[in-house]
Every structure is written in C-alpha cells, then in structure tokens.
Amino acid sequence: MAHESKDSDILLHGGCLCGRLRYALRADEIVGAGYCHCRLCQRSTGAPVVAWLTLPVEFFDYIKGRPTPYLSSRSYMREFCPDCGTQIAFRAVDPEPTLDVTIASLDDPARVPPRKHIWCESQTPWLSMGDDLPRHARGSNGG
Numbered sequence: 001m002a003h004e005s006k007d008s009d010i011l012l013h014g015g016c017l018c019g020r021l022r023y024a025l026r027a028d029e030i031v032g033a034g035y036c037h038c039r040l041c042q043r044s045t046g047a048p049v050v051a052w053l054t055l056p057v058e059f060f061d062y063i064k065g066r067p068t069p070y071l072s073s074r075s076y077m078r079e080f081c082p083d084c085g086t087q088i089a090f091r092a093v094d095p096e097p098t099l100d101v102t103i104a105s106l107d108d109p110a111r112v113p114p115r116k117h118i119w120c121e122s123q124t125p126w127l128s129m130g131d132d133l134p135r136h137a138r139g140s141n142g143g
C-alpha cells in the first residue's frame with residue numbers, strides 16, 4: 001500500500017468569520033506560502049499584512065456558500081464573504097494554474113507556516129516581525 005494517507009490528513013478546511021462560506025483544500029498540493037505586505041492586501045483586509053498559501057486551482061473548493069468577487073486590479077479578483085467580509089481567495093480573472101488562499105481563514109492556520117515576505121517596500125514601518133524568512137521588495141516567483 002503506497003498511499004495510506006487518510007483524507008483527514010490531506011484535506012484542510014476553513015471558512016469565513018460568520019460561517020456562510022466553507023472551503024476545503026489539499027494540503028499536499030500547496031506550492032507556496034508567504035506574507036504579503038502590498039497595499040492592495042492591506043486595504044482589502046484593513047490589516048498590515050496578509051499570509052497567503054498558493055496551490056493549483058483544482059485542489060481548492062468552496063463546500064458551503066459562494067463568495068462575492070471584487071476586482072482589485074485589472075487582472076485579479078478577491079473573493080469575500082458577502083455577509084461578514086472575510087477575504088478567502090485571490091484569483092486571476094483569466095484563469096491561471098494557481099490561486100491564493102488566506103492562511104488565517106483556515107480552521108488550523110498553524111498547519112501552513114509562511115516561508116517568505118513579499119512586497120516589503122510597502123511594509124508598515126511600525127510592524128516588526130522577528131523571523132529569518134527571505135524578504136522581497138516586490139513580488140517573487142515560487143516558494
């Protein structure tokens with residue numbers, strides 16, 4: 001038996017604050033995780049930094065409710081709960097192979113530790129994070 005993992009080990013669940021939206025994703029398909037300090041993430045959440053994971057779109061699904069999309073730039077939309085406003089996902093308008101999901105909306109965010117910082121050029125000057133992760137002034141590919 002080469003493949004003995006149970007679904008409960010592989011599937012991570014999450015959702016919005018009010019419970020209208022629930023989703024599931026495959027932990028073993030995550031290809032990246034990091035903190036984003038860009039102004040669009042800051043303004044769209046009201047938080048100084050947002051932690052995202054990245055995975056192929058086919059391994060993420062809403063299992064309860066449908067989000068409201070908001071076009072935060074010409075090519076990308078952010079998916080929110082229409083009731084409580086929790087931001088769940090960041091997705092390309094013209095389909096791309098991967099999408100991003102907010103790590104803190106997982107039921108157990110500890111399962112996916114961020115491994116890098118991106119868009120540090122707009123990090124709030126009073127935010128101090130004592131980790132040794134790679135820091136990129138703007139975006140970065142992979143990881």
Ligand SMILES: [Zn+2]
Nearest residue numbers: 016018081084
């Ligand atoms: Zn909600």
Ligand SMILES: [Zn+2]
Nearest residue numbers: 036037038041
């Ligand atoms: Zn961002």
